[in-house]
Amino acid sequence: QSVLTQPPSASGTPGQRVTISCSGSSSNIGRNYVYWYQQLPGMAPKLLIYGNNQRPSGVPDRISGSKSGTSASLAISGLRSEDEADYYCATWDDSVSGVAFGGGTKLAVL
Amino acid sequence: EVQLVDSGGNLVQPGGSLRLSCEASGFTLSTYTMNWVRQAPGKGLEWVSAIGSGGETYYVDSVKGRFTISRDNSKNTLYLQMNNLRVEDTAVYYCAAQTWTKATTDSYWGQGTQVTVSS
Numbered sequence: 001q002s003v004l005t006q007p008p009s010a011s012g013t014p015g016q017r018v019t020i021s022c023s024g025s026s027s028n029i030g031r032n033y034v035y036w037y038q039q040l041p042g043m044a045p046k047l048l049i050y051g052n053n054q055r056p057s058g059v060p061d062r063i064s065g066s067k068s069g070t071s072a073s074l075a076i077s078g079l080r081s082e083d084e085a086d087y088y089c090a091t092w093d094d095s096v097s098g099v100a101f102g103g104g105t106k107l108a109v110l
Numbered sequence: 111e112v113q114l115v116d117s118g119g120n121l122v123q124p125g126g127s128l129r130l131s132c133e134a135s136g137f138t139l140s141t142y143t144m145n146w147v148r149q150a151p152g153k154g155l156e157w158v159s160a161i162g163s164g165g166e167t168y169y170v171d172s173v174k175g176r177f178t179i180s181r182d183n184s185k186n187t188l189y190l191q192m193n194n195l196r197v198e199d200t201a202v203y204y205c206a207a208q209t210w211t212k213a214t215t216d217s218y219w220g221q222g223t224q225v226t227v228s229s
Contacts (some may be wrong), residue, residue: 002154098169
């Protein structure tokens with residue numbers, strides 16, 4: 001059971017906008033930065049969002065992150081087939097002095 | 111070019127030991143928070159351990175007392191000593207340079223090394 005709660009799956013058609021949620025608590029999301037990763041099959045995770053809503057260079061601006069209270073969201077607009085992957089949120093958790101990952105969301109592009 | 115190369119994974123019996131290595135190039139490992147993150151077959155990512163730039167160490171509860179994270183600054187290499195291995199430790203282990211308490215864009219991951227614990 002993950003400390004951060006994500007929906008196990010999400011889907012959309014090409015061009016649509018999808019949102020993936022990540023719910024936590026005051027000891028993790030509520031007081032620390034949220035990070036989002038994309039993982040393609042057989043590959044290492046790739047950073048998509050850092051510091052709640054910042055994009056590393058090379059990540060397109062159709063991908064965005066937000067945080068409010070103890071929840072965070074990842075939004076992908078203009079959905080493309082190459083967006084089909086697993087997505088994870090992560091943050092530091094002060095209550096356990098460790099990192100919490102969400103359970104992951106498998107995104108399907110129909 | 112920044113690169114992390116994980117190695118040391120193997121098939122080991124329950125109760126056995128392994129040492130994973132992660133060699134860094136293109137950056138100085140000791141100036142980053144370095145992590146081990148694992149992924150069991152068909153499962154999600156699980157953070158295992160971290161060592162800060164000041165040498166402070168952190169572990170997930172399930173590995174406390176069994177795993178030890180360390181680094182050799184002269185070799186620019188991160189290690190994870192894993193003792194008393196359990197079947198549930200079976201996973202791909204990734205090393206990652208990732209700071210969690212600052213908004214930093216630096217995020218480097220190794221390719222992963224497979225650890226299988228089975229009799």
